[in-house]
Amino acid sequence: MTVAVEGGSDKTQRGAGPRPGPRPGPISRFRQSYNRNWYAWAMVAPVVAVIGALVLYPLARGIYLSLTDANSSNVGKTIGVNEIPDSFSWVGFDNYTEILSGGDHQFWPHFTWTIVWTVVCVALHYGIGMSLALLLNRKLRGRTFYRMVLILPWAVPTFVTVFAWRLILADDGGILNMALEWAHLPTPPWLSEPFWQRIAAITVNTWVGVPFMMVSLLGGLQSIPSEQYEAAEVDGATPWQRFRHVTLPGLRSVSSTVVLLGTIWTFNQFVVIFLLFGATGAPEAQILVTWAYRLGFGQDPRDYAGSAAYGVIILSMLIVFASFYRRWLARNEKAV
Amino acid sequence: MSTTADLPVAGAAAEPAAVPPRKRPAGKRQLKRGERPRSASVLIHGALITASFVAAFPIGWIAWISLGPDKTDYLHPGDIADKISFENYTTVLNDTEFLQWFVNSLIVALGTCLLGVFIAASSGYAVSRMRFPGHRQLMWTFLVTQMFPVAILMVPLYNILADMGLLDTYWALILVYCTTAIPYCAWLLKGYFDTIPQEIDEAGRIDGLSPFGTFYRLILPLARPGLAVAAFYTFLTAWAEVAYASVFMLSEEKYTLAVGLTSFISQHDTQWDLMAATSVLIAIPAALFFYLVQRHLVTGLTAGAAKS
Numbered sequence: 059m060t061v062a063v064e065g066g067s068d069k070t071q072r073g074a075g076p077r078p079g080p081r082p083g084p085i086s087r088f089r090q091s092y093n094r095n096w097y098a099w100a101m102v103a104p105v106v107a108v109i110g111a112l113v114l115y116p117l118a119r120g121i122y123l124s125l126t127d128a129n130s131s132n133v134g135k136t137i138g139v140n141e142i143p144d145s146f147s148w149v150g151f152d153n154y155t156e157i158l159s160g161g162d163h164q165f166w167p168h169f170t171w172t173i174v175w176t177v178v179c180v181a182l183h184y185g186i187g188m189s190l191a192l193l194l195n196r197k198l199r200g201r202t203f204y205r206m207v208l209i210l211p212w213a214v215p216t217f218v219t220v221f222a223w224r225l226i227l228a229d230d231g232g233i234l235n236m237a238l239e240w241a242h243l244p245t246p247p248w249l250s251e252p253f254w255q256r257i258a259a260i261t262v263n264t265w266v267g268v269p270f271m272m273v274s275l276l277g278g279l280q281s282i283p284s285e286q287y288e289a290a291e292v293d294g295a296t297p298w299q300r301f302r303h304v305t306l307p308g309l310r311s312v313s314s315t316v317v318l319l320g321t322i323w324t325f326n327q328f329v330v331i332f333l334l335f336g337a338t339g340a341p342e343a344q345i346l347v348t349w350a351y352r353l354g355f356g357q358d359p360r361d362y363a364g365s366a367a368y369g370v371i372i373l374s375m376l377i378v379f380a381s382f383y384r385r386w387l388a389r390n391e392k393a394v
Numbered sequence: 395m396s397t398t399a400d401l402p403v404a405g406a407a408a409e410p411a412a413v414p415p416r417k418r419p420a421g422k423r424q425l426k427r428g429e430r431p432r433s434a435s436v437l438i439h440g441a442l443i444t445a446s447f448v449a450a451f452p453i454g455w456i457a458w459i460s461l462g463p464d465k466t467d468y469l470h471p472g473d474i475a476d477k478i479s480f481e482n483y484t485t486v487l488n489d490t491e492f493l494q495w496f497v498n499s500l501i502v503a504l505g506t507c508l509l510g511v512f513i514a515a516s517s518g519y520a521v522s523r524m525r526f527p528g529h530r531q532l533m534w535t536f537l538v539t540q541m542f543p544v545a546i547l548m549v550p551l552y553n554i555l556a557d558m559g560l561l562d563t564y565w566a567l568i569l570v571y572c573t574t575a576i577p578y579c580a581w582l583l584k585g586y587f588d589t590i591p592q593e594i595d596e597a598g599r600i601d602g603l604s605p606f607g608t609f610y611r612l613i614l615p616l617a618r619p620g621l622a623v624a625a626f627y628t629f630l631t632a633w634a635e636v637a638y639a640s641v642f643m644l645s646e647e648k649y650t651l652a653v654g655l656t657s658f659i660s661q662h663d664t665q666w667d668l669m670a671a672t673s674v675l676i677a678i679p680a681a682l683f684f685y686l687v688q689r690h691l692v693t694g695l696t697a698g699a700a701k702s
Contacts, residue, residue, distance in 0.1 A: 095527065097605040101520035102532060104513045105576055112573045113539050116550030123549060190445055193438055200439075206688055207446040213684035214453055215634030217652055218673040222452035225459060225666065233455065233471060265448070277692045319578075322540050329636055333656075347543045354548060355641065362549050369546025376541035 117373075124153055124367035130360035146363070153367035162364075164341065164349060165371075172325065172345040175260065179324045182264045184317060187271025192305075194272070195279040205276075212269035220333040223262045224249065252342035255335060259343060263330045267323075271316055278312030279305070314387050321383075322376055346372050453677070460670035482671035492672065494647055495654040498564070499633060500679070502650055505568040506632035510575045511624045515617070517576075518583030519609050523595060533584070536577035544637045555642060562644045570642070571632040579624040586620030586694065587613065622687040623694030629683050651676050 128146040157165045194205055211219065226234050227248040235245040248258040282305065290300045306313075331348045344352065346368060354365025455471075462474040463481045486492050521529045551570060552561070560566040590613060598608035614621070636652040643649050649657065655672055687694075 095524070098520040098524035098526035098529070101516040101606075101609075105517040105532075105580065108513065108569065108572055108576065109535065109539060112551065112554070112569055113542065113547070116547045116554060117542070119550035119553070120546040124546075186445075190442075193442055196438065198438065198442075204442045204446055205692075208442075208449050209684070209688060209691065210453060210681075211449050213630070213680050214677050215630065215652070215680050217634060217636055217655055218456070218677045219452065221655075221669060221673050222456040225670070226452060226455060231470075265452070269449075273691055273695050277695055280692065318537075319540065326541070326543050328544050329634070333636065350546075351544060351548070351637065366546055366549065369543045372543045373541055373546060377538065380537065380541070 120366045121370055123363055124370050125150060126363050127152075128362040128366075130358070130362065133362060149363075153363055154371070157364070157367055157371065165346075165368075167342070168344060168346050168349050171256070171342070172347075175256070175263075175327075175345055176321060176324045178260055179263050179267065179327075180317065180320045182260070183267040183271045183320055183324075184313075186264070186268045188275055190268070190272045191275035191279055194276055209269045209273060211265055212273075216266060216329045217333050219266055220262060220330060223258075223265070224334065227258050249335070250340075252340055255340060255343035259331055259334055262334060263324065263327055266330060267320065271320065274312055274316045275309060278309045282308035314383075318380065318383055321379070325376060326372070456670050457674050459666065460674050462667055464667065482667045483675070486668055486671050486675065490668075490672075491646060491649070491654060492651075492675065495649050495651045496675070498643075498648060499650040499652070499676075501564050502567045502571070502639075503629050503632040505564060506571040506575060507625050507628045509568060510572045510628045511579060511621060513572065514576045514579035514624060514628075515583050515614065515621065516609065518580040519587050519613060521580070522584045522587035523592070524605075533581070536581055539573065539577040548637070548641060551638075552641060561642055562648050564648075566642045567632070567635075567639060567650070570638050571628075571635060575628040575631045579628060582624055582627075582695070583617065583620050586617050590616050619690035619694035621694075622690040626683060626687045626691070630680060633680055 125148060126146045127149045128144075132146040133144055156162060160166050190208060194201060194208070198204070214222075226232050229235065229245075229247045229249055232248070234248070238245045246254045246257075248254045286304045286308065287300060290304050295303065325345075326347050327345070328347050328351065331343065331345055332351065335343055341349070350365045350368035350372065353361045353368065458471065458474060460482055461478045461480070462471075463477060463479045517532070520526070521532060555561050555566045555570075560569070594612055594616070595608050598612045599605070603611060634652060635650075636656065639650045640653045640656060643653055646657075651672075655669070655676070
């Protein structure tokens with residue numbers, strides 16, 4: 059069957075058919091490509107429509123808002139039958155200079171903490187995920203059971219997770235502090251002091267994020283042909299060398315994808331921090347995203363422009379990161 | 395890590411097994427390839443049991459607390475054993491809007507799931523099989539959409555949905571969740587479709603199927619593991635989302651569970667026992683869904699991650 063569509067026999071097939079068909083020439087090639095593209099475009103049209111209407115247009119609108127002084131008191135709204143028009147004005151890059159020059163005393167501290175948060179979380183996700191994947195990839199009694207239990211944190215909705223952790227970490231009478239007290243260890247105020255809040259946030263987010271990494275890497279491990287390990291073993295490679303020269307390269311494409319996605323997701327991890335410390339929690343533990351949300355929705359008057367400007371800054375940082383990351387990957391690929 | 399590192403040593407040490415295997419006393423017998431000493435097994439199981447405990451403890455804990463009838467029981471978890479009751483559950487089910495919220499969440503999550511996976515699959519297929527102008531940019535756009543912080547889209551989305559008259563409807567949330575779920579799923583499924591041989595498409599075309607027909611009748615059934623993971627991801631995204639849901643759903647009877655639970659915190663100030671029971675009830679559908687797809691999770695996820 060498949061032979062029929064391959065180059066040489068293609069002509070014979072057509073010639074034999076009842077319809078002579080157009081001679082292979084530029085027109086038919088164009089027609090063919092048009093037909094193919096027509097189908098392709100029809101299939102991607104819904105995505106383009108949804109993303110265009112609900113992502114790109116709002117993005118443009120958000121960028122516009124970030125260049126104004128919009129807040130909840132001057133944005134147009136409808137109260138009953140009265141329509142109040144927009145009354146905010148264009149301020150150019152004022153919001154950005156205000157934020158980036160440290161004028162609001164919030165951006166740079168949050169920026170630093172967001173970077174620390176992202177790096178630590180992704181490193182923990184990847185490290186723990188990798189260790190568990192390596193363990194689960196062995197022949198082992200009860201492997202399916204372990205796998206199911208270990209994926210569990212992923213299946214639990216985040217706000218349930220966070221609520222459970224709040225019970226565990228509660229300063230007064232949380233089980234963790236009870237256990238620490240029992241062991242005569244210090245009992246840190248996990249949910250009330252900035253430093254410990256940060257530790258708590260990282261802990262919870264690690265718990266949430268490991269299963270995704272683990273499952274992805276486990277799949278990656280399973281796709282590495284076992285002959286490679288056998289060959290390495292025959293060559294006398296130590297376990298560490300085998301890990302370094304067989305496992306890691308074999309996982310490269312999976313790793314690069316999950317690290318990129320993990321970084322983006324962690325950088326924008328809204329729910330964990332938002333729910334763990336509430337909308338009005340201490341500003342020190344807020345990352346850029348939750349801070350931007352708070353500017354736009356968690357205070358009065360709502361600072362739409364400032365929030366949008368934060369959003370644009372976050373987005374640009376991620377885009378810069380992603381393009382550097384891809385370039386770095388491409389360069390590494392060549393070097394190997 | 396240390397456990398993993400020293401395991402294969404045993405295998406390597408066993409390598410000079412070119413010597414014909416002799417019978418040895420049980421404890422010290424020569425290890426075959428792939429076998430490991432008992433101590434290593436103990437270490438592996440120890441590590442995995444510890445990890446499983448950490449993974450399961452918070453969930454088990456909340457389930458335990460939910461059985462205590464008093465709202466201060468979380469302070470004395472030991473006492474719960476004597477007075478286990480399902481009182482919290484009956485309270486939540488009978489005296490709150492829980493069931494209404496539950497239905498709302500279910501509609502939104504399943505709607506997102508169906509719509510999102512279908513759209514993601516068709517576009518993933520198009521990108522995987524057809525080299526049309528713009529397919530590269532499309533994939534890049536998908537990646538970029540993953541980077542959008544909630545904050546930047548929230549206000550404009552609110553305005554758009556208000557203009558379309560969709561605020562406070564299920565469609566508002568379904569559409570918004572699709573924008574976050576579709577790009578990732580399309581990426582994932584594109585990778586999965588890449589692993590399905592092109593010959594199948596070609597055979598389908600020769601048998602007279604249109605490209606849609608090929609996709610629908612041949613490829614989708616083959617891609618079931620990938621679809622299962624995409625569905626799982628989409629469902630969870632929608633089931634657990636808080637930020638959009640709390641801004642776009644205005645009336646109490648349209649709340650999703652996520653929003654409902656947050657309103658619980660403010661309304662029934664720190665009624666931890668009821669909160670715990672609600673949490674357990676919320677986790678159950680997600681767990682069921684997870685149980686249905688977990689078989690496909692590893693294959694489905696990797697094909698995507700490995701190829702994209």
